[in-house]
Amino acid sequence: MAEWPGDSRGARACSRPEAEPETGGIAEPHGMTEAGEPAAYPVVEPAAYPAVEPPAEPAVAEPITGRVGLLAGLVCALAMLLVGPLLGLLWSVSAPRLDVQAVLSGAMSVFGVQSTIDAYFAMICAVAGLVGGLVAYLRAADAGWPVPIGLAAGGIGGSLLAGWVGHLRRSGQVLDALPPNATPLLRDLVDFQVRATGLYLVLPGVALLVLSVALWAGGTAPGWPRRRR
Structure with a gap:
């Protein structure tokens, strides 16, 4: 069938529909409201995510203050x-004994024996300080500053008492073995006593060191209180 010139039906059938303008991924509103206005954009609610709770802080024990802390320090000192x-x-039982006759004959050096006696005193005080520091950490770590003060003061006093008691126990036996004409210098050399006075700090020093290391290893700041796990 011949087409009439000017007939646009074939042109409309062969032509492609015009492309809709791009809207950047946002859907255009469709339809009209009753008032004749274009419909609003559809509201898309965001996906509901579970609430993330912040990590809980470790519980911190309340510091012990006042009478309880002072009492703990006093107990440590006592x-x-x-x-x-x-x-x-x-110390007086375990320390080596000095042979006075061997010293007088020159077969034994009094200085070697005295250094060994001091070493025994230092080892005994170190072990006692280790035990004292651990007990103070386990029983009174939350008491605060009175505990180290009590350990220091009581440790110095305990060391002095240890040296005095050991001297009383062994000094008389050694001096009685000397001849009556022994000089004061010889009596002082063979006397049973602590020669190095710095050893009196071993007991409190080790106790404080053990307490500090235990507090640090247990996650506690130097100023207390101890952190509970």
């Missing part, structure tokens, strides 16, 4: 004082 005489007895 314990270190009371253990001093026991350490002195142990």
Whole structure:
């Protein structure tokens, strides 16, 4: 069938529909409202995500203050004082004995024996300080500053008592073995006593060191209180 010139039906059938303008991924509103206005854009609600709770902070024990802290420090000081005489007895029993006759004949050096006696005193005080520091950490770590002060003061007093008790136990035996005409210098050399006075700081020093290391290893700041796990 011949087409009439000017007939646009074939052109409309072969032509492609015009492309809709791009809207950047946002859907255009469709339809009209009753008032004749274009419909609003559809509202898309965001996906609901579970609420993330912040990590819980570790519980911190309340510091012990006042009378309880002072009482803990006093107990530490008294314990270190009371253990001093026991350490002195142990030192006098375990320390090597000086052979006065061998010293007088020149077969034994008095200085070598005295250094060994001091070494025994230092080892005994170090072990006692280790035990004292651990007990203070386990029983009174939350008491605050009175505990180290009690350990220091009581440790010094306990060391002095240990040296005094050991001297009383062994000094008389050694001096009685000397001849009546022994000089004061010889008596002082063979006397049973602590020669190095710095050893009196071993007991409190080790106790404070053990307490500090235990507090640090247990996650506690130097100023207390101890952190509970």
